[in-house]
Amino acid sequence: MNIQIHGIRPEHVSGEPLFEDFLDAVGDFLERHALFQHSSFDSRAIKSATEACNRISAPLQWNDSVKIARRAWPEFKGNGGHGLSHLKTALGLDFRHHDAGEDARASAEIVLLAEAQMGMPYQDILGPSQTRPTRKASVARTGCTDAPLSGKIAVFTGALTMTRRETAEVASRAGITTAQSVSKNVHLLVVGDQDLSALAEDESKSAKHRKAEALIAKGCELRIIGETDFLALIAVS
Structure with a gap:
């Protein structure tokens, strides 16, 4: 890769x-x-x-x-x-x-x-920009149909270096559709690198992470990867 x-x-x-x-x-x-x-x-x-x-x-x-x-x-x-x-x-x-x-x-x-x-x-x-209150926007995005990873679905959880909107937009350009929740149709769960390295105890995992592990145990084709690996994956596009 x-x-x-x-x-x-x-x-x-x-x-x-x-x-x-x-x-x-x-x-x-x-x-x-x-x-x-x-x-x-x-x-x-x-x-x-x-x-x-x-x-x-x-x-x-x-x-x-x-x-x-x-x-x-x-x-x-x-x-x-x-x-x-x-x-x-x-x-x-x-x-x-x-x-x-x-x-x-x-x-x-x-x-x-x-x-x-x-x-x-x-x-x-890069100085401070003016901000104004906004509604929290959905990060769900549909992936481009002619990109290398078209048809793949990803969910994000944990502390990422990019905002959810930024990750969703980057994923969309690579063909990945962003979903809000984990299901058997999801292909990737992207976890913050620092969260992924510190998940020794099950209770420290997010609900999305635990659900993904349960689906994997049932045979679903779902991968859990860190943010760095995710960015390397989509960089191909």
């Missing part, structure tokens, strides 16, 4: 430095500078890889170019969205999607274009 996403095969990394060697080489550099990602996947991937090396994850200065794009081009909401695929077309960007270096450059270009669009630095763009 990972090879499908980034195209990096075992022979490409054979004999190359390990991740912990990468940290020794550039860790101080990363800590000194502002870092940008398009959504929250990169920060969590680096944090997980760091901890897998038995190292303490440094408090890096992460910024999200998705949030910046939302402030600069609010008209894209519901009209293509703020994912890299749509921004590539809408902003006239030239890059090869799902290549790490190309996506990183695209994220940087989005920030620079947003600063030019709004006439202010990214720090001010």
Whole structure:
């Protein structure tokens, strides 16, 4: 699945430095500078890889170019969205999607274009926004019919880094329909990473999680995965 996403095969990394060697080489550099990602996947991937090396994850200065794009081009909401695929077309960007270096450059270009669009630095763009009371919206979404994961149904539970609306919209673009409750028709239950790692006791699990486990025990084809694995899965689209 990972090879499908980034195209990096075992022979490409054979004999190359390990991740912990990468940290020794550039860790101080990363800590000194502002870092940008398009959504929250990169920060969590680096944090997980760091901890897998038995190292303490440094408090890096992460910024999200998705949030910046939302402030600069609010008209894209519901009209293509703020994912890299749509921004590539809408902003006239030239890059090869799902290549790490190309996506990183695209994220940087989005920030620079947003600063030019709004006439202010990214720090001010990310400043506090005015809020007004709104009704709690349903996160149910129907997946796109021509996407790689069309026909799949997912339910979300626990503390996710993205809002429920954001996860539902991302899932929809990958073809996944978002449901509010767990049933035998659901294919995926997506659980917050921190919740998934701390679920030693049954009473700490949500009602959705317990119901999903009961359905799995009965033979239903339902998977329980963490948010990081879910984002990696839909990144293929």
